């Protein structure tokens with residue numbers, strides 16, 4: 291974890307991002323990076339990884355992408371959460387040190403590291419929010435897309451990724467997927483009731499972001515390719531936001 295933080299500190303220095311430790315959980319610091327000085331008229335991006343500690347490719351992919359895209363980070367309006375569950379990353383655990391699934395805690399005052407993150411997000415708005423994940427049951431990459439009507443990007447983003455890992459065929463947990471894209475525009479408030487807690491992407495979509503993407507790579511594929519896939523997804527996002 292020290293090594294990951296050291297590399298993020300280097301990214302922060304070269305991209306002129308402010309790095310803030312918002313929590314200490316299970317003995318590990320939880321950091322957030324932001325470009326507070328970027329012009330307010332730019333589209334803003336939120337990216338997070340490692341909310342589930344047993345999804346390491348998301349954490350590595352985000353870090354490697356950021357290291358390669360310092361120029362973009364310098365100019366863009368960004369908030370980056372490199373790893374919300376560092377204890378879980380070290381212990382290969384989905385839940386945090388207190389047994390909490392942080393991706394079900396984005397309601398009320400939150401809990402664990404989500405609590406200070408919610409305070410940090412207060413009053414912030416993004417054109418796109420990206421949550422990076424991995425799925426042990428998936429046979430390929432897929433994306434959950436929460437978007438305002440007519441503002442769909444999932445298909446285009448997956449097209450940029452599928453040279454690394456093919457799309458997941460068929461449905462995901464009984465929900466219909468169109469070529470790896472799961473879209474939900476209505477009834478979003480009710481999802482939290484169905485899955486027993488509000489995930490990050492739903493909170494962001496309802497309160498902070500025009501579009502919220504949850505990108506998933508299949509854990510059974512090689513770590514190398516999964517990291518590349520997360521990088522490729524973020525590259526797609528970067529290109530989309532740069533045009």
Ligand SMILES: [Zn+2]
Pocket residue numbers: 342345423424
């Ligand atoms: Zn996950």
